[in-house]
Amino acid sequence: MKKTAKIPYAAIERLALYSRPLKVLLKTGVTVVSSEKLAEYCGVNPAQVRKDLAYFGEFGVRGVGYDVNDLLREIQSILATDREWTLCIIGVGNLGHAIVENDNFREMGYRFVAAFDKDQEKISKRLPCGLLIESVERLRDVVRLRNIQIGVITTPPDEAQRVTDLLVDAGIKGILNFSPTQVKAPKSCVVENVDFAVRFEHLAYHLSKVPLK
Amino acid sequence: MKKTAKIPYAAIERLALYSRPLKVLLKTGVTVVSSEKLAEYCGVNPAQVRKDLAYFGEFGVRGVGYDVNDLLREIQSILATDREWTLCIIGVGNLGHAIVENDNFREMGYRFVAAFDKDQEKISKRLPCGLLIESVERLRDVVRLRNIQIGVITTPPDEAQRVTDLLVDAGIKGILNFSPTQVKAPKSCVVENVDFAVRFEHLAYHLSKVPLK
DNA sequence: CCTACCATGTGCAAAATTTCACAATATTTT
DNA sequence: AAAATATTGTGAAATTTTGCACATGGTAGG
Ligand SMILES: NC(=O)c1ccc[n+]([C@@H]2O[C@H](COP(=O)([O-])OP(=O)(O)OC[C@H]3O[C@@H](n4cnc5c(N)ncnc54)[C@H](O)[C@@H]3O)[C@@H](O)[C@H]2O)c1
Ligand SMILES: NC(=O)c1ccc[n+]([C@@H]2O[C@H](COP(=O)([O-])OP(=O)(O)OC[C@H]3O[C@@H](n4cnc5c(N)ncnc54)[C@H](O)[C@@H]3O)[C@@H](O)[C@H]2O)c1
Numbered sequence: 001m002k003k004t005a006k007i008p009y010a011a012i013e014r015l016a017l018y019s020r021p022l023k024v025l026l027k028t029g030v031t032v033v034s035s036e037k038l039a040e041y042c043g044v045n046p047a048q049v050r051k052d053l054a055y056f057g058e059f060g061v062r063g064v065g066y067d068v069n070d071l072l073r074e075i076q077s078i079l080a081t082d083r084e085w086t087l088c089i090i091g092v093g094n095l096g097h098a099i100v101e102n103d104n105f106r107e108m109g110y111r112f113v114a115a116f117d118k119d120q121e122k123i124s125k126r127l128p129c130g131l132l133i134e135s136v137e138r139l140r141d142v143v144r145l146r147n148i149q150i151g152v153i154t155t156p157p158d159e160a161q162r163v164t165d166l167l168v169d170a171g172i173k174g175i176l177n178f179s180p181t182q183v184k185a186p187k188s189c190v191v192e193n194v195d196f197a198v199r200f201e202h203l204a205y206h207l208s209k210v211p212l213k
Numbered sequence: 214m215k216k217t218a219k220i221p222y223a224a225i226e227r228l229a230l231y232s233r234p235l236k237v238l239l240k241t242g243v244t245v246v247s248s249e250k251l252a253e254y255c256g257v258n259p260a261q262v263r264k265d266l267a268y269f270g271e272f273g274v275r276g277v278g279y280d281v282n283d284l285l286r287e288i289q290s291i292l293a294t295d296r297e298w299t300l301c302i303i304g305v306g307n308l309g310h311a312i313v314e315n316d317n318f319r320e321m322g323y324r325f326v327a328a329f330d331k332d333q334e335k336i337s338k339r340l341p342c343g344l345l346i347e348s349v350e351r352l353r354d355v356v357r358l359r360n361i362q363i364g365v366i367t368t369p370p371d372e373a374q375r376v377t378d379l380l381v382d383a384g385i386k387g388i389l390n391f392s393p394t395q396v397k398a399p400k401s402c403v404v405e406n407v408d409f410a411v412r413f414e415h416l417a418y419h420l421s422k423v424p425l426k
Numbered sequence: 427c428c429t430a431c432c433a434t435g436t437g438c439a440a441a442a443t444t445t446c447a448c449a450a451t452a453t454t455t456t
Numbered sequence: 457a458a459a460a461t462a463t464t465g466t467g468a469a470a471t472t473t474t475g476c477a478c479a480t481g482g483t484a485g486g
Contacts, residue, residue, distance in 0.1 A: 006442085008442075008443060008444095010443080011443090012414075012415050012418050013411045013412075013414075013415055015414075016408075016410070016411040016414040016415070017395070017408065017411065020370070020393050020394055020395075020408070021394075024394075034462085034463065034464090035463075035464075036463080041395065042395055043395050043397070043406075045444070045445065045446095046445095046463095047444075047445055047446070047447095047465095047466095048443095048444065048445075050463090050464065050465060050466085051443095051444080051445090051465085051466080053464095053465090054464090054465060054466070058464085058465070060463080060464050060465080061451085061452065061463085061464075062450065062451040062452055062462085062463055062464040062465075063450090063451060063452035063453055063461080063462050063463050063464070064451095064452060064453070064462080064463065064464080065462090065463065065464080066464090078418065079414045079415075079417055079418050080414075080417040080418055080420065080421035081414055081417055083421075085417060085420075093311075094307075094310060094311035094314050094315070095308075095311045095315075097307060097311070098306075098307035098308045098310070098311045101307050102307070102308075104393070104410065105410070105413065108410065108413070108414070109417075110413060149420065150416065150420070157233070173420055173423065174416045174417075174419070174420045176412060176413065176416055180233050180317070181233055181234075181237075182230070182233075182254065182255055182256050184256075190416060190419045190420060190423065192412050192415060192416045193256075194409055194412045195229075195230065195233070196407055196409055197229070197317065197318070197321065198226045198229040198230065199389060199405050199407045200318065200321070200323060200389065201225075201226075201228075201229040201292045201294055201321070202225050202226055202229070202292075202405060203363065203387045203389055203403060203405045204292055204293040204294055204298060204322075204387075205225050205291065205292050205293055206387070206403045207293065207298075207362065207363070207386055207387045207403055208293035210386065210403065219472085221472075221473060221474095223473080224473090247432095247433065247434090248433075248434070249433080258474075258475060259433095259475095260435095260436095260474075260475050260476070260477095261473095261474065261475075263433090263434060263435060263436085264435085264436080264473095264474080264475090266434095266435090267434090267435060267436070271434080271435070272434095273433075273434050273435080274433085274434075274481090274482065274483090275432080275433055275434040275435075275480065275481045275482050275483090276431075276432045276433050276434075276480095276481070276482045276483055276484095277432080277433065277434085277482070277483070278432090278433065278434080279434090
């Protein structure tokens with residue numbers, strides 16, 4: 001594999017996808033898996049699986065397949081989920097609550113160490129996970145003090161850019177924005193806009209092409 | 214534009230993206246927008262905007278741009294969000310709760326008319342939006358009775374395929390699966406797997422490539 | 427009515443991504 | 457130990473998607 005081949009954006013996302021069945025196989029006691037099986041579990045082409053993995057190294061054994069445990073560790077190392085990340089959430093509404101309380105994220109190494117809101121009713125309340133909701137006015141200080149790397153935005157869309165600017169100003173390195181607007185930040189801060197309502201719209205589009213009987 | 218050009222999957226998702234700033238412009242009283250502006254708001258190339266729209270028709274006026282109101286309606290018509298869809302949710306945990314309670318979805322035409330869980334503690338409780346949580350055992354009957362078209366899965370991943378099979382059996386036409394596993398269904402049922410934890414992993418990957426100071 | 431101007435719609439080239447097909451290599455069978 | 461079988465890694469082909477560049481058609485001002 002050419003050393004500096006450009007890695008498709010989609011390949012990274014598929015890597016994450018591959019890790020899901022690997023975890024299940026590991027628990028089930030299966031030790032080896034082929035690109036064909038893995039592809040089947042994830043609904044992709046086997047050559048795609050092999051090529052995606054080949055961007056990062058040679059993890060398989062010809063004629064045999066991939067060692068489940070090894071491959072999972074390799075993928076986690078590539079995706080940097082083998083380490084701890086410190087995060088904060090801004091906007092503790094229904095979605096923010098769901099994300100912060102999700103055990104899965106903790107297991108993946110995402111540790112929420114702060115939660116901010118601007119609603120006086122919510123500030124100073126404690127979440128089930130133990131996290132205290134703080135005023136968004138404290139954001140800058142708290143981000144610096146607790147060395148927070150990633151900010152997750154779950155405010156309404158009209159507040160999202162303002163919150164982004166606050167986060168950037170506080171020196172945050174990455175942002176996940178769940179509000180349905182594209183926020184912008186300087187190159188020093190990596191932004192991922194996650195508008196998952198588009199998936200509803202995508203489904204509706206497909207259903208509208210299909211006779212609904 | 215060639216009549217039967219194959220429409221890229223990504224084009225559909227971008228259409229949804231374009232609708233977000235259009236709604237804001239409409240509210241702000243702006244009546245006309247150029248592909249350049251729209252592209253800027255959405256972080257894409259202006260030619261891309263024009264080409265995406267051209268798959269479906271000629272919505273603009275040369276030398277002028279697009280009428281905000283008209284374009285929004287066209288997009289909503291294409292994405293079939295100009296009509297009502299009836300949905301149910303399976304798994305009323307934190308995420309399921311957030312989705313059902315989200316006003317935005319209702320405004321987009323997604324009407325949740327049933328919520329199912331298997332937890333006896335939750336069954337028969339009423340959600341803030343007024344929806345009653347019902348036993349998943351009633352799924353088949355309720356789906357048919359209330360003419361439900363789309364099922365949204367927010368159960369843990371190890372239950373997702375079972376729930377999918379139930380939904381398919383009940384005759385559902387589309388499924389949105391939010392659990393981190395790829396569920397499979399016959400071609401008669403359109404499935405959209407929405408594993409948004411991959412976006413966390415994607416961000417972590419990028420941050421690990423960047424010096425974190 | 428003519429001219430200057432502007433932004434769309436689109437043919438075509440470029441780039442990116444996916445898939446094929448097979449050489450390479452490990453294991454199992456005879 | 458040779459043959460048969462299995463499955464990876466990858467160059468090259470096929471396909472898909474994006475972006476350029478400009479003709480086209482509409483507006484506005486004189
Ligand atoms: N709920 C969902 O299923 C869902 C799905 C996709 C996207 N979203 C988006 O996620 C965002 C949150 O959704 P939700 O359902 O949790 O809404 P919500 O109204 O329940 O929560 C929003 C929270 O943000 C807080 N907030 C507002 N402005 C703030 C600011 N400047 N600083 C700090 N906190 C602020 C509010 O006080 C509130 O607690 C919205 O943009 C929504 O469109 C939600
Ligand atoms: N919370 C998040 O931010 C988040 C993000 C991404 C993905 N997810 C995924 O979404 C799913 C739900 O997440 P959550 O945080 O809401 O979890 P949760 O534990 O709060 O909720 C799960 C709910 O599903 C119900 N359930 C379990 N099996 C069922 C069955 N067979 N039929 C009907 N109901 C059943 C449970 O009783 C519970 O109420 C999980 O798969 C999770 O991985 C969650």
